[in-house]
Amino acid sequence: MAEKGKADGAYDEIERMIIFQEITPGSLVSESMLTASTGFGRTPVREALQRLAREGMVQIHPSKGVLVPAASVDTQLRLLELRRVLEALAVELACGRAAGEHRREMAAMVDRLKHEEFTLGTYLETVKETHHLIVDAAANEYLADALAPAQALSRRFWIAHMREEADQISRGSTLHGRILEAILARDDSAARAASLALNDYLVDFAYAVLGHLRPPRNKDSSAA
Structure with missing residues (x-):
């Protein structure tokens, strides 16, 4: 090797x-x-x-x-502010730039997200593959470098505070699948809305760790 x-x-x-x-x-x-x-x-x-x-x-x-520093809710929320903007850009770019091979892999991933019975480990690998697919399709290496740490740290926080594993995996699979379906349809508006819906879920998850409800959302985060 x-x-x-x-x-x-x-x-x-x-x-x-x-x-x-x-x-x-x-x-x-x-x-x-x-x-x-x-x-x-x-x-x-x-x-x-x-x-x-x-x-x-x-x-x-x-x-x-x-x-190995401890993961805090405050750090997670700041990361998600950055991830929100970068992922919305990534999915919009992917809508216009996804080539034939990207689209075939995305279609196969949608099928997996809908039908595969995941363990926490296999779900995590599938999420990483999904993120890589979207960033590769966006064809911007600077965006890839900026997104990778935010996504990795977010996954770490999510795993660390996981409760009701089956329910959380099901919700995450649905949200990621909707993003890919919108990219395949080349619907950048729907892709952005689906990306923001995923971010809203992760922010709600972080507030739930504190036992708090999330403050009212901004207008751009209301579409699911």
């Missing part, structure tokens, strides 16, 4: 460990522990940690270790 491929593999495995809290939030871990846990060598683990640090998933403290 090429070194780049190893770094990607180390990234995926460490991200999974963080998201599923196999590494306790607020704890310090060492590169050697991660090397042993993932099965990857020091260089790919180090490259993966640098990428995760850029995305805000870890903080690297030389001579001390790697800190």
Whole structure:
């Protein structure tokens, strides 16, 4: 396997460990522990940690270790403010730019979201694939770089505070499916509305963690 491929593999495995809290939030871990846990060598683990640090998933403290910061509701809400704008742009661009292969993969993904019986792990991978499909179809690498950390940190928060797993997976599958269906129809207005509806769900989820109702929504967030 090429070194780049190893770094990607180390990234995926460490991200999974963080998201599923196999590494306790607020704890310090060492590169050697991660090397042993993932099965990857020091260089790919180090490259993966640098990428995760850029995305805000870890903080690297030389001579001390790697800190996995705790996820807070306040941080999640600020992330969702950014994600809201970027994802609305991504789906609008994808409506006009999605090529034949993108559209075939999106159609297959819609079918999976409607009919597959997901575990939490397989659902999470499907969501990541869906996000990658949309960003690839949008054909803007700068947008991809900006969205990736917001989506990864949002997934981490969602998993950390998951309750009523089957219901949440069902709701998320429906919302993601609606976005893809609108892109396939090349309906940028419907795609934007579906993207905002997903964001509204995630914001409501964050407020529910606090035991609070969300404040009244702005006009642009009312369409589902």
